[in-house]
Amino acid sequence: METAGAVRTGIIDCDVHPSPRSMDEIRGYMPMPWKDRYQGGGRGFYSNPVHGSRLDAVPPGGGPAGSDPGFLREQLTEAYGTAHAILLPRAFCNMHPDPDYGTAIAAAFNDWLAETWLGEYNHDGLFKGSITVAHQDPQAAAREIDRWADHPHFVQVMTDSGARAPFGQRQYYPIYEACERNGLPLAIHPGTDGMGVNVQPSPGYPTRYIEWHTCLSLSFQAHLVSFVTEGVFERFPGFRVVLVEGGVSWLPALTWRMDAEWKALRSEVPWLTRPPSEYVKDHVRLTTQPLERPDSDKHLLNVFEAMDAGSVLMFASDYPHWDFDSPTHAFPKMPDELRERIFSENARSFYGLG
Amino acid sequence: METAGAVRTGIIDCDVHPSPRSMDEIRGYMPMPWKDRYQGGGRGFYSNPVHGSRLDAVPPGGGPAGSDPGFLREQLTEAYGTAHAILLPRAFCNMHPDPDYGTAIAAAFNDWLAETWLGEYNHDGLFKGSITVAHQDPQAAAREIDRWADHPHFVQVMTDSGARAPFGQRQYYPIYEACERNGLPLAIHPGTDGMGVNVQPSPGYPTRYIEWHTCLSLSFQAHLVSFVTEGVFERFPGFRVVLVEGGVSWLPALTWRMDAEWKALRSEVPWLTRPPSEYVKDHVRLTTQPLERPDSDKHLLNVFEAMDAGSVLMFASDYPHWDFDSPTHAFPKMPDELRERIFSENARSFYGLG
Numbered sequence: 276m277e278t279a280g281a282v283r284t285g286i287i288d289c290d291v292h293p294s295p296r297s298m299d300e301i302r303g304y305m306p307m308p309w310k311d312r313y314q315g316g317g318r319g320f321y322s323n324p325v326h327g328s329r330l331d332a333v334p335p336g337g338g339p340a341g342s343d344p345g346f347l348r349e350q351l352t353e354a355y356g357t358a359h360a361i362l363l364p365r366a367f368c369n370m371h372p373d374p375d376y377g378t379a380i381a382a383a384f385n386d387w388l389a390e391t392w393l394g395e396y397n398h399d400g401l402f403k404g405s406i407t408v409a410h411q412d413p414q415a416a417a418r419e420i421d422r423w424a425d426h427p428h429f430v431q432v433m434t435d436s437g438a439r440a441p442f443g444q445r446q447y448y449p450i451y452e453a454c455e456r457n458g459l460p461l462a463i464h465p466g467t468d469g470m471g472v473n474v475q476p477s478p479g480y481p482t483r484y485i486e487w488h489t490c491l492s493l494s495f496q497a498h499l500v501s502f503v504t505e506g507v508f509e510r511f512p513g514f515r516v517v518l519v520e521g522g523v524s525w526l527p528a529l530t531w532r533m534d535a536e537w538k539a540l541r542s543e544v545p546w547l548t549r550p551p552s553e554y555v556k557d558h559v560r561l562t563t564q565p566l567e568r569p570d571s572d573k574h575l576l577n578v579f580e581a582m583d584a585g586s587v588l589m590f591a592s593d594y595p596h597w598d599f600d601s602p603t604h605a606f607p608k609m610p611d612e613l614r615e616r617i618f619s620e621n622a623r624s625f626y627g628l629g
Numbered sequence: 630m631e632t633a634g635a636v637r638t639g640i641i642d643c644d645v646h647p648s649p650r651s652m653d654e655i656r657g658y659m660p661m662p663w664k665d666r667y668q669g670g671g672r673g674f675y676s677n678p679v680h681g682s683r684l685d686a687v688p689p690g691g692g693p694a695g696s697d698p699g700f701l702r703e704q705l706t707e708a709y710g711t712a713h714a715i716l717l718p719r720a721f722c723n724m725h726p727d728p729d730y731g732t733a734i735a736a737a738f739n740d741w742l743a744e745t746w747l748g749e750y751n752h753d754g755l756f757k758g759s760i761t762v763a764h765q766d767p768q769a770a771a772r773e774i775d776r777w778a779d780h781p782h783f784v785q786v787m788t789d790s791g792a793r794a795p796f797g798q799r800q801y802y803p804i805y806e807a808c809e810r811n812g813l814p815l816a817i818h819p820g821t822d823g824m825g826v827n828v829q830p831s832p833g834y835p836t837r838y839i840e841w842h843t844c845l846s847l848s849f850q851a852h853l854v855s856f857v858t859e860g861v862f863e864r865f866p867g868f869r870v871v872l873v874e875g876g877v878s879w880l881p882a883l884t885w886r887m888d889a890e891w892k893a894l895r896s897e898v899p900w901l902t903r904p905p906s907e908y909v910k911d912h913v914r915l916t917t918q919p920l921e922r923p924d925s926d927k928h929l930l931n932v933f934e935a936m937d938a939g940s941v942l943m944f945a946s947d948y949p950h951w952d953f954d955s956p957t958h959a960f961p962k963m964p965d966e967l968r969e970r971i972f973s974e975n976a977r978s979f980y981g982l983g
Contacts, residue, residue, distance in 0.1 A: 324897040440833035441840070468832065477851030478828050479794035485894040486795070486858045489887055493847040497831030504840045522886060527928065528878035531921035533843055539952060540839040543678040567885035569935065574881065577931040581923065598893060 282629040283400065285358035286602055287622035289562045290464070290519050290591035291351065293362050293392045293402075294341040304383035309376060313383075316367040320470045321487040323597060332595030340595040344396035351594045352401055355602045358619065359628055361403050361430065361591075363464055363519065364388055368409040369435045370471025377409030378419070385423055393428040403626065405433035405462055411472075413446055417453035424457035430626045431460045431517065436494045437467025439474060443501030451511045460515040460560075460625065463498060465491040495521030496529050499559065503533060506546035508554045517560045517625070520593060524567045527581040530555055556583070560625055562591035563617065564600035572607035585613050589622040636983040637754065639712035640956055641976035643916045644818070644873050644945035645705065647716050647746045647756075648695035658737035663730060667737075670721040674824045675841040677951060686949030694949040698750035705948045706755060709956045712973070713982055715757050715784065715945075717818050717873065718742055722763040723789045724825025731763030732773070739777055747782040757980065759787035759816055765826075767800055771807035778811035784980045785814045785871065790848045791821025793828055797855030805865045814869040814914075814979065817852060819845040849875030850883050853913065857887060860900035862908045871914045871979070874947060878921045881935040884909055910937070914979055916945035917971065918954035926961035939967050943976040 295301050298315040305313060327340075332350065334343035341347060352360055364387075368380035384407045393404045406423045408416035423429045432454050440446065442463070454461050468491060469475035476494040481487040495518050508514060533551035541547060547554075569575055579588075592600050602618065609617075622628070649655050652669040659667060681694075686704065688697035695701060706714055718741075722734035738761045747758045760777045762770035777783045786808050794800065796817070808815050822845060823829035830848040835841040849872050862868060887905035895901060901908075923929055933942075946954050956972065963971075976982070 324894060436832070438832050441831050441835060443840075444833075444836065474829070474832050476832060477795050477855065478790070478792050478822065478830060478848050479798075481795060481851075481855070482798065482859060483897050485890050485897050486797075486854055488894070489854045489858070489883075489890050490851050492886060493851055494832050497835075497844050497847055500840055500843045501831065501835070504843070505836060522882065524882035524885060525879055527923065528876065528882065528921060528932070529843075531878060531923045531929075532846060532876060532919075535919060535921060536839050536843050540678060540842070543837050543839050565886075565889060567882060567889065569881065569885045571935070574931070574935040575885075577928070577935070578882070581925070581928040581931070 283358035285356040286590060286618050287359045287361070287628065288351070288357050288592050288594070289361045289517070289589045289622050290564060290593045291360040291362055292341050292594065292596060293364055293388070294339045295387060296338045296342045301383050301387055304386040305379055309379040312376070313380065316365060321481070321484050324484050326597050328595045328597060329599055344392060347594070348401070351592065357401070359403050360401060361405065361626070362388065362392055363405045363433055363462065364407060365466065366407045367435065367467055368407060369411065369437050370467040370473055371411070372472045374409065374412035374415065377411045378415045381407040381409045381419060385419065389423070389426060393426070397428060400428070402428060403430040404428050405431050406459070407433055408450060410434050410438065410447060410450060413449040417449040420450070420453040420457060420459065424459065431462045433462040433464060435466035436463050436491065436498065436521070437470060437473035439472060441501030442498040443503070443505030443507050448510070451507060451514050455511045455513040458513070460517050462517045462519050463495065463521070464519045465521065468494050492522035492525060496525060499529065499555070500533060503551045503554050504544050506544065508558045509546050509548065515558050515625070517562065517589070519562045519591060520564055521561065522565070522567065523561055523563060523588065524575070524578045526561060526587070527578060556586065560589050560621065561587055562589050564591040564593045564605070565598050566600055566605050575607055576609070585616045586621065588617045589625065590618045637712035639710040640944060640972050641713045641715070641982065642705070642711050642946050642948070643715045643871070643943045643976050644918060644947045645714040645716055646695050646948065646950060647701070647718055647742070648693045649741060650692045650696045655737050655741055658740040659733055663733040666730070667734065670719060675835070675838050678838050680951050682949045682951060683953055698746060701948070702755070705946065711755070713757050714755060715759065715980070716742065716746055717759045717787055717816065718761060719820065720761045721789065721821055722761060723765065723791050724821040724827055725765070726826045728763065728766035728769065731765045732769045735761040735763045735773060739773065743777070743780060747780070751782060754782070756782060757784040758782050759785050760813070761787055762804060764788050764792065764801060764804060767803040771803040774804070774807040774811060774813065778813065785816045787816040787818060789820035790817050790845065790852065790875070791824060791827035793826060795855030796852040797857070797859030797861050802864070805861060805868045809865045809867040812867070814871050816871045816873050817849065817875070818873045819875065822848050846876035846879060850879060853883065853909070854887060857905045857908050858898050860898065862912045863900050863902065869912050869979070871916065871943070873916045873945060874918055875915065876919070876921065877915055877917055877942065878929070878932045880915060880941070881932060910940065914943050914975065915941055916943050918945040918947045918959070919952045920954055920959050929961055930963070939970045940975065942971045943979065944972045
């Protein structure tokens with residue numbers, strides 16, 4: 276871990292998914308009775324109809340895509356000159372009604388990640404990790420955050436977007452307090468929406484994966500509205516949020532709408548001392564993948580201008596998933612300075628990567 | 630009704646709310662036992678914290694805002710040179726678990742509207758109306774559509790956005806079949822989301838009106854994704870939808886996202902023969918109020934360009950509600966031709982108003 280403080284130059288990829296080689300690997304970090312019960316992830320409900328991962332991301336030696344750090348380095352980080360890969364494991368711990376089970380899954384993933392990708396496989400400090408929490412038990416989640424906060428390679432807390440209530444509500448505050456106390460942002464990543472005990476991302480359950488997946492960006496927007504209107508950023512001024520894989524181009528429309536609502540209805544939320552868009556600017560970042568690509572690059576670049584993409588966006592590839600965004604192909608031609616900020620500087624500053 | 634076919638020039642206002650003078654007026658159109666049970670609208674849950682309507686819209690002679698056709702003509706249609714006001718009564722019939730009750734409320738509102746605003750008060754054909762349906766009983770809703778389809782002043786069917794399932798799902802198809810059979814578009818208007826038996830517009834129940842109201846545009850987006858992915862516009866090629874008061878600026882981001890999802894996942898929805906954006910272009914219109922107004926007019930006009938506003942948008946004021954958009958003040962400066970299309974020509978063509 277001696278290289279934790281070394282400055283690495285290049286792209287910072289804010290959404291990379293390491294996978295355990297098998298569910299037994301995670302089970303090895305679980306106490307009984309969870310070790311016996313654990314069945315793996317949240318698949319089988321709104322499951323991807325084509326493939327969950329890039330076919331070429333399966334390691335030559337076998338195992339799931341994203342399970343071989345050597346192959347991931349070769350195919351992703353060395354190929355594109357990645358300085359840091361921010362790792363977001365997929366624990367799917369938020370869909371279970373039993374909060375102890377969810378908490379046990381989160382803890383096992385954290386132990387596993389710390390020992391492997393952030394430990395044994397991280398001689399050069401390439402990998403930075405996310406502390407998985409089960410928001411069904413916010414107090415336990417806060418303890419889990421405190422347990423890892425001093426680790427040199429955990430740079431954020433993470434949760435899936437799936438929930439039983441919008442994220443601005445008070446039951447979640449122990450998590451945000453722990454994030455703020457430890458200087459860690461909270462990453463929200465799609466998943467478990469409408470699965471298990473979680474409510475659906477649309478008005479009633481979507482029918483198919485394509486509808487569910489399209490509507491995930493609506494979950495993100497609703498969570499953001501909740502964060503803002505509930506006054507979370509006033510209550511926790513040091514709390515920061517990164518919306519990972521929730522879409523990009525919707526941000527201007529939503530902040531315009533929020534600002535208009537606030538102008539008319541601010542008497543209902545007197546704790547807000549500034550327009551909603553200003554809280555977003557100061558507390559929220561969005562990762563780029565899956566970047567919308569209209570036929571006209573100009574239309575996308577207009578959106579970038581309207582959202583101040585040079586301050587708000589952070590590049591992500593979503594490796595090794597099916598909808599991977601290549602650093603060399605996913606973006607329209609942009610000015611060098613904007614590109615540098617999106618691909619490196621914004622995340623470097625947000626995560627304090629030197 | 631002899632002027633029904635006369636061509637009137639000027640603005641077409643696609644969202645005007647007539648109100649009964651009292652709940653007794655509606656009760657008068659109800660059979661027993663509903664007449665005894667009816668309690669009025671859906672207020673008291675996510676109710677507006679300031680005022681539901683413009684304070685200056687209360688008729689000088691008393692009664693609720695929007696209940697005096699003479700005063701409405703004076704304050705709205707004569708003041709702005711409105712050729713037609715498309716009337717959308719607020720029946721809130723979709724929140725009730727008993728489908729017969731919902732259907733009875735819808736029928737009473739239709740009888741009332743036909744006799745008053747579309748009859749007695751409509752000597753010049755200024756007013757065009759919406760057939761209210763209760764989607765809890767789609768077969769009964771289809772019968773209600775057929776009952777009014779020959780009326781010269783009903784130009785569309787309407788429902789609130791509140792529902793227990795996204796609108797693309799099959800249980801609703803008798804409604805769409807009836808719309809198509811009678812050449813009537815379906816208008817979706819905000820309301821009853823998360824009220825009564827309906828699911829919430831966000832992942833879990835919003836806390837306050839400002840959050841609920843902001844997230845209504847997400848309901849609209851989810852319904853639109855459902856319409857498209859379920860193939861409703863393939864099954865009913867003559868079926869058209871108008872999204873009323875659901876927001877405007879989100880459309881490009883959503884269609885870009887839908888097109889990308891479709892490119893990757895089309896095997897799941899083989900009935901779609903074209904990109905989602907093309908179905909939207911051919912089958913869907915949006916009304917303008919509440920128009921987002923960013924600090925920079927250019928940013929809004931860029932969105933107009935990206936969404937082809939000259940084909941897609943139809944002006945609406947939402948009179949007499951609190952967030953009324955004035956025809957003279959709500960819009961940035963636009964080219965005359967674009968303004969003419971949004972304020973008049975698009976709705977004239979969509980509703981066949983000569």
